[in-house]
Amino acid sequence: MKIKSTDTYLRKLEEELIELPKEERKAIVAEIEDHFSNAIMEETMQGNSKEDAERLVLQTFHSPDVLAESYVTPSSTSNFDQLTISVFIIGLWSAASGTLLAQLLDIYDLGRLTAGMLGVAISIIHLFCKKEWRKLEVQTLRAFKYVIPFVLFPASLFLFWLQGEINVYTITYLISFWIFIGLCYSLFQWFYKRVMS
Incomplete structure (x- = not known):
């Protein structure tokens, strides 16, 4: 480039x-x-x-x-590109986000809802407390702010199709989805700026 x-x-x-x-x-x-x-x-x-x-x-x-x-x-x-726990934590945030968003499709399961909320909370707390960052972690953080909206949205549409009740949940889901995606994107952006400042 x-x-x-x-x-x-x-x-x-x-x-x-x-x-x-x-x-x-x-x-x-x-x-x-x-x-x-x-x-x-x-x-x-x-x-x-x-x-x-x-x-x-x-x-x-x-x-x-x-x-x-x-x-x-x-x-x-020698340590520049080592995988660290923070790389996995950022991935956990995305996986937990998917679990939380699935709950909005009326697939209510208290265990999954709790796991999703814990995953997102642990990820945010870990990234907030982190002081020293590696290059790979910064690159992952920058990439994942796009993964949540652009991977979870097609996955959500697929879940809509599997549920077969698109008309019932469309408005509620889309409003909740975009609020959640906006918050995640803003947090990733804030963490990235915090790391680089």
């Missing part, structure tokens, strides 16, 4: 450097941002437009992941 703006480049670089302490990560991003500013200023002084200067400067830099590797020590790169 070709990066077209320095802001996008810096955001991706900061995401790649998530293994580093926050202060160190911010210092690296600020240093690269300063390099960008100086290089763009030089290009504009040579007569290029700001957009052309930005494009030319971006072409001279390595991709964010390659640049991040030069800043991250070998000991931390």
